[in-house]
Amino acid sequence: MVTKQFEGSPADADLTRADSLAREIFSDVANKWALLIIEALGERTLRFSELRDGVEGISHKMLTQNLRMLERNGLVERNVHPTVPPRVEYTLTEPGRALWEMTNEMCGWTHRYLGHIEASRRRFDA
Amino acid sequence: MVTKQFEGSPADADLTRADSLAREIFSDVANKWALLIIEALGERTLRFSELRDGVEGISHKMLTQNLRMLERNGLVERNVHPTVPPRVEYTLTEPGRALWEMTNEMCGWTHRYLGHIEASRRRFDA
């Protein structure tokens, strides 16, 4: 992918920059919590607290932290309703939704190979 | 996905077990290094050292660690050639190859939205 080595031709500055940016984005996105959040938001818009117990296992802190990151990258949109008590809703943007399709496939993959993997683990652990 | 809440119907034990297993697998696989390794192995079989400098940024330790994990889950196959010096090659298994298709899409996704994301970041950081 993204992991090529360039030497010194003309437009390389741009290429390597785009490349390192791509790696950075990949690293942001290729993490457990981010993907689980995206997955949860695929169904519908959710509030902060709905996400907190929807994603199970995630801490308050990790949730905000990842939501900020996803917002920064333009994958989720944050909507504050100025009511009291406050109500903040998170929605996938179009890039986020595209990513969601892939988390979906990952879920499908996981279930498809559950048996293989479980078996392989037993073999390995012996 | 995987994050449903069950109450107490008959065959729930199995369902929740499969579910927690699925979450575990997902967590194993949804990590930066694992996915980058899979991506690298997509092209062709690679030796340990080829992976080490192919994946760039990964440490000796992280590489072995992740390779063990991937092997355990049956996503890569480890082949030791009893020569001297030793020669160890890693190949994707069929489940691994299926996963690779998804990392490929992720790479495609990354490049497709590079612009969007970069722009969104600039907006956010202001």
Next chain:
DNA sequence: CGGAATCCTGAGCGATACTG
């Protein structure tokens, strides 16, 4: 060369408390 083991540091994360 590939891998295991050891040591050591700091980022990551949970827990808690405080604001609007």
Next chain:
DNA sequence: CAGTATCGCTCAGGATTCCG
């Protein structure tokens, strides 16, 4: 309810060393 801030600790993970 949502978010920020602070503290403390655990443990991920880098550097190094040794083995087959």
